[in-house]
Amino acid sequence: MTIAEEKRVDHGSDDHGHNEPRGIYQWLTSTDHKVIGKSYMYTSLVFLLIAGSMAMLIRIQLTGPNNHFISQQAYNELFTIHGSIMLYLFAGPFAFGGFANFILPLQIGAPDMAFPRLNALSYWLYLTGGTTMLLGFFTAGGAAAFGWVAYAPLSSYTNAPGVGPDLWIIAIALTGFSGIFTAVNLITTAFYLRAPGMTMFRLPIFTWNMIVTGMLILIAFPILTAAMIMLYADRHLGTHFFTVAGGGSPVMWQNLFWFFGHPEVYILALPYFGIVSEIIPVFSRKPVFGYKGLVFATLSIAALSTGVWAHHMFTTGTVLLPFFSALSLLIAVPTGIKVFTWLGTMWGGNIAFDTPMLWVIGFIVTFVMGGITGVMLASPPIDFAVHDTYFVVAHFHQVLAGTAVFAGFAGFYYWYPKLTGRMLRERLGKAQFWLAFIGFGLTFIPQYLIGLRGMPRRVPVYLVSDHVTFLNRVSTFGAAITFLSFVVWLVNLYVSWKKPVKASGNPWDGHTLEWATTSPPAHHNFTSIPPIRSQRPVWDANHPEYADYLESHDPKGSKSSERTKKQ
Amino acid sequence: MKVEFRIYLGIGLFVLVITTIYLFWAREYGGATMLFGTAGLGIMPALYMGWWRKRMDPRPEDSKDATIAESQGTIGTFPGHTIWPFVLGMGVFFSALSLAFGAWTLVIGGALLIFAATSVVLESRRGGLV
CATH class of the missing domain: 1.10.287 (Helix Hairpins)
Known part of the structure; x- marks a missing residue:
């Protein structure tokens, strides 16, 4: 290997010791944040397709009453691994490992991440962790089947014997360490490798959200890893942390798990909020409205999220209901601020409905619907009525899948030119969006009603007399349409690969520093960096007559809208 | 470093307040312990950065009117490809x-x-x- 002294801006040749290998050997040995970011992204998208196929099997099983498409054990394994992959291996790594790795150093004008070799190690831990989880299907007893939350005593050795659950525990521990390393890396990079003039309050919102997400990971993941070690000790070493017979407490598992689990929800969501906050200003041709408000809203979500874990445990009867209910309701305030700043950014802007912007609008609609039902669930009387029903399933799919899929694809279409130097096809992208948006609504809105009719989650069969057959059929039909949208996406990837449309360095007239370099960026990222005098250095450089630093911010952004009126 | 220091300190102090409220209201010690540890995760890095910030030279990335040329030259060593x-x-x-x-x-x-x-x-x- 080489250890090269790196300069922020590399004017000269690309040749001081960086003879990067190509192909599979590059994938195995690279410490370049862009290669690792892309590896993260493509790996997590493969996991998305695997877990999405599992969701289809689950939906087919639920198409009719008393259906026997798959066995009950297989059903339990499928929903466990579907949830585990989506939460641990797709939603988090896709944004926090993929986008953040690739985009964050570019946005702050850094040549690489602060610890490139640690970065590579995080990717390998993530990949091996994911593989370990899937290995469970090839063992004699099958994969883990106790739900992604692994509640005690269901996860004890008596109730979940075999190697599959152990593999699941190992997988979570490995991916947990991968997340912790990435968090350390990203925070250090953002704190110590910024370009001159890039003060903290000029950082792009995406970078801010990654810093806050990193802090949440450092709070939450060590507790999860500790809980996994305790669970393993209970299963194999004869300890009694979570068994009543030995003086332990099963509710303790829930406390530990959800102390990780609720910050985890924001660990999954905040990176995507960052993506959305990048895309809306670019496609509205305006600076982001209420920049500091957005930053403080993100910080308050992070701070509040540490004190809400037991709202998942209202029905255990062992938690302080008013405390957790009040803090959970409070989170709606900063989240509302975020939604209003997004709308405020669009307000009066010259909105271009390109594919990334369509996905963003789809995200806002889906997320607000899921968010409001979340406020309902934060109230204990409602939660007691609908706890563990399909109402909750619909709620968290609209919040999490709505965020990870819609905002994730928004980011994918937005940054794909930067990643590869090629554009994706607009028409196929729009077709994919509409299929996903309609399919998603058809899948999950009926599930609210199914839940209100009392169908519990995680059951493989229901009866004709439950009166949920029609709604379940609609939901399965919607899931099939959503599945179709992924086929369109794969076609889009194939077409753009076979008949490439070359992307310029700045195809969307972007605002932040990643658009100041070529697509895809060279090994050192930058050959020149424009002066950083506002939150939109690239906009300032490309439109000096409308630069942000010339006058104080006009909240309505009339600079740009005037410009379009003149035209 | 001022902003970085304040972010950590702010989160640490907020969680400390939550810990106190939770401890005396819920009287449940598992959660209080985890919250206390979380407060430490905010306060410890904050103390480090607060200590370090007074001993380091002002950085161009914290200055509003620094030019890119101010960080010309080597900014660090980065490993190339390695197995x-x-x-x-x-x-x-x-x-x-x-x-x-x-x-x-x-x-x-x-x-x-x-x-x-x-x-x-x-x-x-x-x-x-x-």
Whole structure:
């Protein structure tokens, strides 16, 4: 290997010791944040397709009453691994490992991440962790089947014997360490490798959200890893942390798990909020409205999220209901601020409905619907009525899948030119969006009603007399349409690969520093960096007559809208 | 460093307040312990940065009107391509699998781990073309 002294801006040749290998050997040995970011992204998208196929099997099983498409054990394994992959291996790594790795150093004008070799190690831990989880299907007893939350005593050795659950525990521990390393890396990079003039309050919102997400990971993941070690000790070493017979407490598992689990929800969501906050200003041709408000809203979500874990445990009867209910309701305030700043950014802007912007609008609609039902669930009387029903399933799919899929694809279409130097096809992208948006609504809105009719989650069969057959059929039909949208996406990837449309360095007239370099960026990222005098250095450089630093911010952004009126 | 310091301090102090309220209202010690630890996760880095911030030179990235030229020259050393993180990852993988499949994978994993860890350290020491 080489250890090269790196300069922020590399004017000269690309040749001081960086003879990067190509192909599979590059994938195995690279410490370049862009290669690792892309590896993260493509790996997590493969996991998305695997877990999405599992969701289809689950939906087919639920198409009719008393259906026997798959066995009950297989059903339990499928929903466990579907949830585990989506939460641990797709939603988090896709944004926090993929986008953040690739985009964050570019946005702050850094040549690489602060610890490139640690970065590579995080990717390998993530990949091996994911593989370990899937290995469970090839063992004699099958994969883990106790739900992604692994509640005690269901996860004890008596109730979940075999190697599959152990593999699941190992997988979570490995991916947990991968997340912790990435968090350390990203925070250090953002704190110590910024370009001159890039003060903290000029950082792009995406970078801010990654810093806050990193802090949440450092709070939450060590507790999860500790809980996994305790669970393993209970299963194999004869300890009694979570068994009543030995003086332990099963509710303790829930406390530990959800102390990780609720910050985890924001660990999954905040990176995507960052993506959305990048895309809306670019496609509205305006600076982001209420920049500091957005930053403080993100910080308050992070701070509040540490004190809400037991709202998942209202029905255990062992938690302080008013405390957790009040803090959970409070989170709606900063989240509302975020939604209003997004709308405020669009307000009066010259909105271009390109594919990334369509996905963003789809995200806002889906997320607000899921968010409001979340406020309902934060109230204990409602939660007691609908706890563990399909109402909750619909709620968290609209919040999490709505965020990870819609905002994730928004980011994918937005940054794909930067990643590869090629554009994706607009028409196929729009077709994919509409299929996903309609399919998603058809899948999950009926599930609210199914839940209100009392169908519990995680059951493989229901009866004709439950009166949920029609709604379940609609939901399965919607899931099939959503599945179709992924086929369109794969076609889009194939077409753009076979008949490439070359992307310029700045195809969307972007605002932040990643658009100041070529697509895809060279090994050192930058050959020149424009002066950083506002939150939109690239906009300032490309439109000096409308630069942000010339006058104080006009909240309505009339600079740009005037410009379009003149035209 | 001022903003970085304040972010950590703010989160740490907020969680400390929450911890106090929770401890005296709920009287549940598992959650209070975790909250207290979380407060420490905010306050400890904040103290480090607060201490360090007074002892370091002002940085161009904290200045509103710094020019890019102010950080010309070398800003740090970065490793190029290297196989060792992959080998290290495989070592961790096989060692972890021993928890499910028994000690024999630990032999492979342990050997890879020691080999890769040594190589990574040597690589950093030597530098240059290896």
